[in-house]
Amino acid sequence: MEKNKKLVESITAMDEDFAQWYTDIVKKAELADYASTRGCMVIRPYGYAIWENIQKTLDQMFKDTDHENVYMPMFIPESLLQKEADHVKGFAPEVAWVTHGGDELLQERLCVRPTSETLFCDHYAKIIQSYNDLPKLYNQWCSVVRWEKTTRPFLRTLEFLWQEGHTAHATAEGSQEETLKMLNVYATFCEDTLAIPVIKGQKTDKEKFAGAKHTYTIESLMHDGKALQCGTSHNFGDGFARAFNIQYTDKTGKLEYVHQTSWGMSTRIIGAIIMVHGDDSGLVLPPAIAPIQLIIIPIAQHKEGVIEKATELKNTLSKIARVKMDTSDKMAGWKFSQYEMKGVPLRLEVGPKDIEKNQVVLVRRDTREKIIVPMIELETKVTEILADIQKSLLEKARSIQNKKTFSANTVEEVKEILDKTLGFVNAPWCGELTCEEKVKEVAGASSRCIPFEQPEDKGVCLCCGKPAKSMVTWGRAY
Secondary structure, eight states, rough: OOOOOOSSOOSOTTTOHHHHHHHHHHTTSEEEESSSSTTTTEHHHHHHHHHHHHHHHHHHHHHTOEEEOOOOEEEEEHHHHTSSSSHHHHGGOEEEEEEEETEEEEEEEEEESSSHHEEEEEEEEHOBBBBGOOOEEEEEEEEEHHHHHHHHTTBBOSSSEEEEEHHHHHSSHHHHHHHHHHHHHHHHHHHHTTTOEEEEOOTTTTTTOTTTTEEEEEEOOOTOEEEEEEEEEEEETTHHHHHTOOOOOOOSOOOOEEEEEEEEETHHHHHHHHHHOTTTTTTOOOOOTTTTTTTEEEEETSSSTHHHHHHHHHOOOOOSSEEEOOSSSSSSHHHHHHHHHTOSSSSEOOOOHHHHHHHHEEEEEOOOOOEEEEEHHHHHHHHHHHHHHHHHHHHHHHHHHHHTTOOOSSSSHHHHHHHHHHHEEEEOOOOHHHHHHHHHHOOOOOOEEEEEEEEEEBOOOTTSSBBOSSEEEOOOOO
16 A cells, blocks of 8 residues: 555545546535435435525525416326427436326326426416416426436436426517526526536527427536536427417407426536535535535533533524534544535634634635634624635636637547547537537537527538538537
8 A cells, every 4th residue: 555545535536536536425425325216316414405505595586586386296197298299209218107006007107207398288278368367487396207227316316306497478579588587597596606607508409408499508517527507498489388279368369379488407406516616525515505604613622611612602603604513522633524525615613722812713615724713703704704715616616617618610629629628619510410410429529508609700610611600519418
């Protein structure tokens, strides 16, 4: 064994084996564990607390944009799923079917929902009659099932938690406005709350949602240079409305079809948080969604007055942050490592010498900087430092994304770049499917999105040399 090698490796180094590093963090930070059912996971209390904070913030953002929460059934009759041809074709390989109720064979198979478009459409057809009933702005929080072949905790599991918004509008303009509005809600949430920078854009026809007219996405880059789709928003036009006969009477008494949208974000976003911010010591959580924002570690806690002072500080700081105090009999060094692994943004150390000097030591998780703070300034300092950690994590992630964003003019250049170092590659595309498929075949890259921000001169297609219709962000993805 090498002299410098640690006797016990807490987690695999990300540069050594990124996939194993990810799995180690998921398990050792106690976010999730493998379930007995293949491809499923147990979301542990700490992981679920992160999801609850995500849910709480997003749910308020939905309510602030006038959306209401509903709940639809878990099961979809096969005949209902079959109504929209493109939709059923897109999901057919991933559908789980219920064929028996107890010992009895069902007359009609039931699909365990992979998504709920058909259920919402069936309901909307019953409750929408007049223009006065529109828009319908609904969202639901639930789990869905997709029979994936390969799985990884949070990133791809047979069952996962998510929210799915489903809205109905009187006009095409109304549905398009909603689609982009909710994409912007996701982008704001990712950047302001999760400190994850994103690229906003439109999916190509090949990559759009099954049954959608247009799909829009927010894409982010993980630490290893692979892309992750963090959220999507779909404009369905009136395609589902025609399949399900969702009509309303307009102001002139004429029958019209509604225009619909759907949009979703799932527990996959927790995988993004791990892979964007984590390091070789474990998780690094943005304060906005950290279950514990500040951990108090009493030093030499057996000495008189230490626990009392730590408790006093906890009571004071609990008014401004989510605070926990660890008075277990474990060594202070073990506690430091444990809460670093769990990504707690800020650590407070207080011992007999600190009490004498009327000060504490604060340690940032992101930079490991130690800051000595007089107790009288503590509330102000904790607020300032947590805000700075939130800001710094976004800036750091954006800097890494910028460094790993490249430009190319040919498919061979895309391949050369991605073989050397993974990342986003911006390259011009003519809009033809054959060229998009060639990029996949030659460079192993998919079109992540057509960014909203486009150069005036787009040049010529990276594959065929014809005039390019758009600049596309390509990458290898999870």
